[in-house]
Amino acid sequence: MKRGLTFTVITQAQSLNYGEGIGNISELKKLTRADGNMYTFASRQCIRYDIVRLAADVFNWNLQVVDKAKGTIQFRDDMTIKESKEMDLFGYMKTNKKDDKDKGGSLTREATVRLSNLISLEPYRSDMDFLNNKGLADRIGEHPNLANVEQHLSYYTYTVTIDLSKIGIDGEIELSNEERCNRVIEFLEIIKILNRNIRGRQENLSPLFVVGGLYDIANPFFLGRVKIDIDKNGYKINNESIKDVVESTFLGKELKESTYMGIVEDAFTNKNDFEEILGENLMTVDKFFSQLIKGVKEYYEVN
Template sequence: MKKGLTVSVIFKAQSLNYGEGFGNISELKKVSRGDGNQYTVASRQCIRYDIVRLGAEIFNWNLQVVDKSKGTVQFKDELTIADSQEMDLFGYMKTGKKTESSQGGSDTRSAVIKLSNAISLEPYRSDMDFLTNKGLADRINEHPNLANVEQHLSYYTYTFTIDLSRVGIDGEIEITNEEKCKRVLEFLEIVKILNRNIRGRQENLSPVFAIGGIYNIANPYFLGRIKLNSSKEGFKIDTKVIDDVLESTFLGNNIKDDTYVGINEGCFINKNKFEEKLGDRVLGVNSFFDNLIKFVKKYYGV
């Protein structure tokens, strides 16, 4: 039976992903919107990088899976998803080698876990940080070098979606249900404590808010539906758009019936709005993920 797990999260962090920049200015990656504002972006690639990094550090995920035997860095031909959690969960492409009798081609697997970019929920206001290496330069009586770095402290949101029926299956290869379950649970544990090392800082990307559940289709229901409203009292999550999603149906099933919310106390001032809508399915963030873990174990019969 097909099932899809999807969660949209909010976390709070600063200056997560830089582009190439120019001169002595380091620019954050940004997108522009029709409201006239710019919003900073942490790409799905950088989120994937840190998930895989923590998978190796905490759960000993196998990262010795790449080479350059065909002129480009890619996954080794002889390895399969049975050898690599990364290849299983995030997909791969192995290019074929052209010969006199063959034009090559590619062997690909689309990602089982789909990640979105993380987009800031607060607009970028051109904050800059002026830096020098004065401490080093003074040691040898030299003039310091100067740099300008864009800075942005904001709440961010991203979404992940997992097609549970595709985990651990690739053509004729299929791993055990125990290993399928283990890989999904390890991913969820990583999301709970996700962090990013950047420019001497370690930023905390662990969720302060999460909404989602396990549904009859792998669809990112709440992607693009998370918005913040600010006031002197604090931040509110805009519940109007979310309410419309909760009241929608698919194949006769109401989305609300399978949806849970995790929210940390003190981060947002309108937790009661979710409690009015979802009752006892509004939990703390840790309890929210514990609930997902319980459902995943049940799905795989572990």
């Protein structure tokens, strides 16, 4: 059975994750590459935060599972993956008190849903936004406070990898296949509408492009393989690196047999290139996720 679900997304957004900052300058989180360019990124932790926020709002995920009883903010001892879908999908660590020497080290569970950082596909060019609170200052006859904020509008990419065999299983706990299936489906539905609230803005992180499928192994096949180019016609997705992955094999099977691609119409200029690569497996983004959900139901043998 195909237990490894993975997909890589392209979305478009602006200024998604700020770091520590210097003085009155708010700095975006950035990476520097050997080509001399800087690329902004949003950490996997911030993506997880927004996934959980939306899941609580849309599907009523239980978030009352945290305390600070041992001096560390962490998941409560009396909470398990039965009560917390968040703990099931994203893992947990529960530390013991210093005087609990007989209990050994921390109790941990690895994440069954793996997220990469969300990394820009266009380099950061030092764009800044000058801000002040003149409107408030004028009300009381004071000078406004000043701030400088880094800004970056770009396409971004990130990858999700899920081991379906580990969802809903933790030690002696094993949830029903119906519940395991439902948790994965809820997660996929959230990805379709993912957004981020930041500094008075709501950035739309729903996919413009997505490629992946269900495979015999939980491996991020398309991580680092999705790139964009620009020419006189506009933005296009580099199809060569994706084609190399699609036409590769694992355990004697071509990945093409299990790979699907979703793309928003007119989002990129070279959709026709992928029709030649994937044929009928090229579809809308919504149908792409419907195909994943179908595969998830087949894995868990749920109608």
